[in-house]
Amino acid sequence: MASIVALVVALGLVVIKVWAWLATGSISLLTSAADGLVDVVASIVTFAGVRYAARPADRGHRYGHGKAEAVAAFVQALLLTGAAVWLGIESAQGLFVPRVLNQTGFGIWVIVGSSLAAAGLVGMQTLVVRRTGSTAIAADRAHYVTDVAVNLAVLIALLLERFLGWARADAIGALAISVYMVWTAWSMAAHSLIQLFDRELDTAERTRIEVVVRGCDGVQSVHDIRTRNGGDRVFVEFHVEVDGALSVAEGHAIVDRAEKKVQQLFHVADVTAHLEPAGIDDERLDDLIK
Structure with a gap:
């Protein structure tokens, strides 16, 4: 249920952010939308991983299928890294050629709403992880924690652009988000590899x-x-x-x-x-x- 809810929320947020990006031209909003698109794919991977991991032991997998969750988490880390690199390049270009933004007020309201939705999803997933210990849901939660941080960075950039006229604030915010996405992906990959490589408990x-x-x-x-x-x-x-x-x-x-x-x-x-x-x-x- 947690993976299905995450998928539905992620799809909704991507549609809204793309709409806001088209209206404003903000590269940081595009960064947030792209991160959300990665979240959609990651949520699909999570759903598949959790479903497969829940299968009981069988003749070919006498230890069960639990590592499917670690595989799902590692795939999420790869997706997040790829998106971060691409967005980092886009952001760097924006530093040299600042873009004029439109309807920043609309963009601000979209980001505030997205932040609240992502925060609510993180709260639900935290409860699920505490109850089940699911690696895949934990990795998915890391995505949405990133989403909250991404949204805050976008909000700051849009506020600086709207009220102080800082033309490069949007690109700087997007670049900072890209770096944070890479750091988050590294953490997710390291955690999943502990399981995939059969590392001892502490x-x-x-x-x-x-x-x-x-x-x-x-x-x-x-x-x-x-x-x-x-x-x-x-x-x-x-x-x-x-x-x-x-x-x-x-x-x-x-x-x-x-x-x-x-x-x-x-x-x-x-x-x-x-x-x-x-x-x-x-x-x-x-x-x-x-």
Whole structure:
């Protein structure tokens, strides 16, 4: 639902901003409209990514499809970068050849309305991200946070043009927006690549996992903890050491409790533990990493 609402809002804002650009001739309004067009494409990508990521595990994808969200976020970053580069070139030209603007009052009202709509959408998406942890919606939200910043820059440029007659304010505002768009795209891409490259969870999360496992009755030690963010869930694996004299059933019960304790640490987690007799001397991932 969040991705559909974002798509509808983005389409509406693009139409209004293009109308305002045609009326005023403002390059910063064109920048904002182009950014909005990227938002439309990004929202379509987000919708597709979220739908695909929600599919359950199947024969070909036994870990699920959660990384589709990270792919969607990375595609959004690429789209935003491309738009920013093109708009940056347009803005630079405006610095050397200032353009005369028309109907700046109309443009100002359009930007104020767009800012309010984008801010409302960001608020809704923030609630969705807190509830679901969706990477794709988080990336989409970053787009609309950018939209709010873009709109504010456009508003300042139009106000300076209308009331102070600063002919280059429009181009400077558009150039600043382009730089901000590149910075936002870089942040989005970096976050999505953490998932795509199976980067470990941070040290604090790994420590929480180890503490919880060691606190389970019957667990003597734990090693070879491996974690990754799968987009829609966290994957955790570890080796549990128990008394070697226990029966397989008793050892399995201990491991089962440890897995459930770790699952409770996260919104959604797929946890797998490997049972070993305490003190076993074998090749360990921890040693290889060291």
